[in-house]
Amino acid sequence: MTTLVTASGLTKKYGDLVAVDGISFEIREGECFGFLGPNGAGKTTTVRMIHCVSPVTSGTLTVGGLPSGIGNRALKMMTGVIPQEINLDNDLTVHENLVVFARFFDIGRREARVRIAELLRFVELEAKVGSKISELSTGMKRRLLIARALVNRPRLIVADEPTTGLDPQARHLIWQRLRQLKTQGTTLVLTTQYMEEAQQLCDRIVVMYQGKILKEGTPSKLVEEEIGREVVEVRIPQEDDERVLRHLAAFPCAHERVGDTLYFYCRDGHGLMRRLLELDLPNTLNRPATLEDVFLKLTGRSLHE
Amino acid sequence: MSLSYRIAYVFLRNLYSYKRFIVPTFLVSLVEPLFYLITFGVGMGAYMGAFGGKPYLHFLVPGVLASAVMMSSSFECLYGTYIKIVHEKVYDSLIATPVSADEAVAGDIAWGSFRGLVSGTLMMSVALLMGVAPASPVRLALLLVFMVFIGVLFGSLAMIVTSVAPSFDFFSYYTELVITPMLFFSGVFFPLDNFPPWMKTLAEFLPLTHAVRISRAVFTGEPAAGLGWSFAGLIVLTAVIFTISIRMMRKRLIK
Numbered sequence: 217m218t219t220l221v222t223a224s225g226l227t228k229k230y231g232d233l234v235a236v237d238g239i240s241f242e243i244r245e246g247e248c249f250g251f252l253g254p255n256g257a258g259k260t261t262t263v264r265m266i267h268c269v270s271p272v273t274s275g276t277l278t279v280g281g282l283p284s285g286i287g288n289r290a291l292k293m294m295t296g297v298i299p300q301e302i303n304l305d306n307d308l309t310v311h312e313n314l315v316v317f318a319r320f321f322d323i324g325r326r327e328a329r330v331r332i333a334e335l336l337r338f339v340e341l342e343a344k345v346g347s348k349i350s351e352l353s354t355g356m357k358r359r360l361l362i363a364r365a366l367v368n369r370p371r372l373i374v375a376d377e378p379t380t381g382l383d384p385q386a387r388h389l390i391w392q393r394l395r396q397l398k399t400q401g402t403t404l405v406l407t408t409q410y411m412e413e414a415q416q417l418c419d420r421i422v423v424m425y426q427g428k429i430l431k432e433g434t435p436s437k438l439v440e441e442e443i444g445r446e447v448v449e450v451r452i453p454q455e456d457d458e459r460v461l462r463h464l465a466a467f468p469c470a471h472e473r474v475g476d477t478l479y480f481y482c483r484d485g486h487g488l489m490r491r492l493l494e495l496d497l498p499n500t501l502n503r504p505a506t507l508e509d510v511f512l513k514l515t516g517r518s519l520h521e
Numbered sequence: 522m523s524l525s526y527r528i529a530y531v532f533l534r535n536l537y538s539y540k541r542f543i544v545p546t547f548l549v550s551l552v553e554p555l556f557y558l559i560t561f562g563v564g565m566g567a568y569m570g571a572f573g574g575k576p577y578l579h580f581l582v583p584g585v586l587a588s589a590v591m592m593s594s595s596f597e598c599l600y601g602t603y604i605k606i607v608h609e610k611v612y613d614s615l616i617a618t619p620v621s622a623d624e625a626v627a628g629d630i631a632w633g634s635f636r637g638l639v640s641g642t643l644m645m646s647v648a649l650l651m652g653v654a655p656a657s658p659v660r661l662a663l664l665l666v667f668m669v670f671i672g673v674l675f676g677s678l679a680m681i682v683t684s685v686a687p688s689f690d691f692f693s694y695y696t697e698l699v700i701t702p703m704l705f706f707s708g709v710f711f712p713l714d715n716f717p718p719w720m721k722t723l724a725e726f727l728p729l730t731h732a733v734r735i736s737r738a739v740f741t742g743e744p745a746a747g748l749g750w751s752f753a754g755l756i757v758l759t760a761v762i763f764t765i766s767i768r769m770m771r772k773r774l775i776k
């Protein structure tokens with residue numbers, strides 16, 4: 217697979233604030249590449265540099281071999297952007313939003329009409345073609361953002377938290393559409409805070425925190441490497457930790473105390489669980505490890521603001 | 522500067538959005554000229570006698586024409602553009618497409634100028650109905666072209682204010698401290714001849730003074746002193762202000 221996006225020592229500063237701190241990564245043509253991270257990690261800042269709306273402070277960033285930059289129309293021509301903030305044109309109808317966008321990309325009137333009909337079908341908004349934006353639900357708005365991002369038949373799609381604030385049905389519909397695009401060969405750059413989303417869509421992910429990349433890999437490999445296969449949660453007062461840990465000493469599991477819970481990260485959760493039951497604790501849980509555990513382990517379990 | 526035919530796309534976007542507001546804005550644009558022409562022109566004009574051999578309205582109309590264009594284009598590039606940047610995020614979605622920030626701004630200035638032209642044309646229509654007409658049809662056409670030009674001038678000037686505006690309230694400084702005074706010191710309603718010398722000098726620094734002078738000369742067909750200088754000055758000023766406005770907006774839009 218060829219590389220579509222290459223970043224090396226990519227840095228973005230806003231005054232004194234370092235929003236993106238010398239990160240390097242490669243995105244291959246045709247894959248879905250995910251940026252995971254808590255609020256303020258620098259995900260949006262990074263993808264905005266990729267789609268050429270924010271200048272790079274230092275380091276290099278190329279897309280399709282061309283240096284990314286504000287004035288790079290060729291890159292903007294081949295990129296579709298689904299922004300984090302819904303910025304549909306509220307003065308225009310659903311249809312007009314797409315018509316105007318098609319013009320921005322030099323798409324002729326007749327061609328635009330065909331594509332718009334096709335796209336409205338793709339995102340299941342045919343019935344809303346003449347509606348005002350204010351008459352749409354959040355899910356519909358997000359779907360329209362997808363349609364708008366596809367007007368220019370992009371080779372690269374940048375989706376910044378495309379399912380934030382949606383109910384499960386709406387979220388699954390968007391996931392299906394994004395997967396469909398991927399099977400058609402489109403490269404997808406996704407940012408998300410939802411671990412399930414990353415697991416559902418991404419071939420490879422990076423976990424970002426405070427402007428840096430902490431880890432990179434496939435979702436399953438990251439879980440395996442960082443956590444193991446299973447997690448056991450024990451909700452006990454901290455005073456009891458020592459007693460429990462002594463009892464479980466034979467098991468090679470990493471453990472962590474966070475708030476009211478003691479976490480064990482294991483390869484063999486069942487064995488640990490069986491031994492734990494001997495203590496007859498009221499509140500224990502054995503579950504498969506998820507990307508969420510990786511995320512929380514890497515970026516800490518406390519709130520970031 | 523990165524400007525291309527894509528400016529027209531931005532204009533088109535505004536035209537689409539305008540469809541919904543066209544009737545109310547026409548009404549507003551009509552009320553203002555009626556207000557000026559009736560109160561000042563008809564009401565006050567009755568006490569003014571003849572102005573250079575003609576009724577006062579013939580003096581007033583070309584001046585009010587220029588100021589109406591100034592008002593409309595300014596307001597569009599102040600409030601209209603601010604809403605598009607801060608509230609509606611239209612600029613955010615624009616600059617992610619092949620349309621550049623420069624083109625987005627230039628498109629909005631063109632739009633402001635168009636809104637000025639609409640106001641000016643409505644004003645002119647009212648004047649024509651009242652029997653106040655330019656000296657010839659060619660002069661009428663020239664006036665329309667001139668309106669587009671001063672629309673670009675005042676639209677760009679307003680754009681500079683918008684580029685640094687932290688909030689909506691900021692605009693009232695500009696309208697109260699610059700636009701409104703300009704209306705009274707630029708010879709729109711009465712000739713500047715009786716001003717003390719320092720006020721006359723001050724007036725020469727106001728772009729509207731020159732716009733009114735040219736508008737009046739074109740309208741009446743009577744040449745005025747320093748017309749060439751006024752015109753040359755306005756052209757240079759417009760080029761400079763347009764360039765500055767694009768630069769400053771670029772700073773606001775690209776982070």
Ligand SMILES: Nc1ncnc2c1ncn2[C@@H]1O[C@H](COP(=O)(O)OP(=O)(O)OP(=O)(O)O)[C@@H](O)[C@H]1O
Binds near residue numbers: 255261262300
């Ligand atoms: N225009 C800006 N000016 C100044 N600072 C900014 C600007 N945009 C972002 N930042 C700062 O850069 C840092 C990274 O922000 P960014 O929006 O990239 O985070 P994020 O990972 O997308 O977060 P979220 O999940 O909340 O969207 C934050 O500290 C933010 O405050």
Ligand SMILES: [Mg+2]
Binds near residue numbers: 261300376
């Ligand atoms: Mg973000």
